[in-house]
Amino acid sequence: MNISNTGSVATSPAFDPCHRYSVLDDAWRAANNTIHDNYNILKCDTNVYWQGWYRMFYQGTDAHMPEYCVRMNRCGSHAPLWLNGTHPRVGEGIVTRQVCGHWKWGSSNAEDCCNFANPPVRIKACPGNYYVYEFERPFYCYLAYCTDVGDIAFNMKAPEPTDGPTPQPNIGTTxxxxxxxxxxxxxxxxxxxxxxxxxxxxxxxxxxxxxxxxxxxxxxxx
Structure with missing residues (x-):
């Protein structure tokens, strides 16, 4: 598999996305978050209403998409979505990059780092050493965008302490x-x-x- 910069410089929006973006800080998107085959907890970004630009965080720290093939069953989903190319540098403007989903195919269950060719994303490198992304909805479930967290240990944020025991919700009730x-x-x-x-x-x-x-x-x- 060849890792390449796919696409070209894209048309700039009427505003600077470095200053107008939403925050994407789901802890479960961590590339070292391994999930098990439990459909009750699987995430799918097809169900997300993506609109505008996003800046990625993990545990309050700036993060970005991984530029390497992420193992299957990571990032809270079956097929993790990773960037098949490199991030732009400051001054290069908005670029388009290919996104791949790692999954298996055929009767042999052979793994393919780019089994799912996701719609490309637009990216801009911003002053201050961070990136903003214009994400697109994946074609299928279960696929989800990954956050490269490096050597940071995966940690879902614990709930805030309460004065008493936490009520347990019952399905079918409020x-x-x-x-x-x-x-x-x-x-x-x-x-x-x-x-x-x-x-x-x-x-x-x-x-x-x-x-x-x-x-x-x-x-x-x-």
């Missing part, structure tokens, strides 16, 4: 989480009775995924 946010768990955004619980609901502009359900409503306490 659960009270430590953050005092109410999430509907039932299919079709259904929820159990909230009589006298004091919660308020709001609708979201975009649906979000929670426990593999597409939801559009959040419950919270005022």
């Amino acid at each position: 659960a009270r989480l430590p953050s005092s946010v109410f999430y509907p768990f039932g299919p079709g955004d259904s929820y159990s009775s909230r009589v006298d619980d004091g919660s308020t609901s709001i609708n979201t502009a975009q649906s979000f995924r929670y426990f593999r359900q597409a939801l559009t409503r959040i419950y919270y306490l005022i």
